[in-house]
Amino acid sequence: MARGAACLRPASPLHVRGNSPDASSKPKIKNSAMRALLDVIQIALRLYMYLVVAWVILSWLIAFNVVNMRNPFVAAVGDFLYRITEPVLRPIRRRMPNLGGIDVSPIILFLIIIFIQLVIDYYIYPNVF
Numbered sequence: 001m002a003r004g005a006a007c008l009r010p011a012s013p014l015h016v017r018g019n020s021p022d023a024s025s026k027p028k029i030k031n032s033a034m035r036a037l038l039d040v041i042q043i044a045l046r047l048y049m050y051l052v053v054a055w056v057i058l059s060w061l062i063a064f065n066v067v068n069m070r071n072p073f074v075a076a077v078g079d080f081l082y083r084i085t086e087p088v089l090r091p092i093r094r095r096m097p098n099l100g101g102i103d104v105s106p107i108i109l110f111l112i113i114i115f116i117q118l119v120i121d122y123y124i125y126p127n128v129f
Contacts, residue, residue: 034128038120045113052089052106055081 058078061067067074092105 031128035125038124038128042117042120045117048084048088049110049113051081052085052109055085056106 058067058074058081062069062074062078069075069078088109089105092108093103096105096108
């Protein structure tokens with residue numbers, strides 16, 4: 001079969017594509033549930049980005065002795081942010097070369113999260129409707 005031959009196929013009838021006027025409401029319910037799930041995933045990714053930003057800022061504040069880890073509240077917040085972000089940042093750090101004290105793993109994680117969000121926006125959302 002030639003390369004361009006796939007483009008010459010006749011279009012399928014409307015009732016085969018699912019665009020018939022008597023289409024049931026079940027696909028709409030399924031699509032709205034999928035859209036809700038995708039929205040929750042988008043919100044979770046955005047929230048995780050905020051948590052990573054909070055961890056980066058707190059680590060800078062600790063490194064420059066602006067806040068003290070002996071403070072119970074700062075220690076609790078720091079421990080929470082470390083436990084939330086470290087399982088995702090650790091594999092990225094393992095694969096990154098040593099840059100002499102500069103940690104670029106949050107930037108790599110941001111790029112990965114943004115890539116996932118764009119894939120959802122451009123490729124998954126249009127196929128839900």
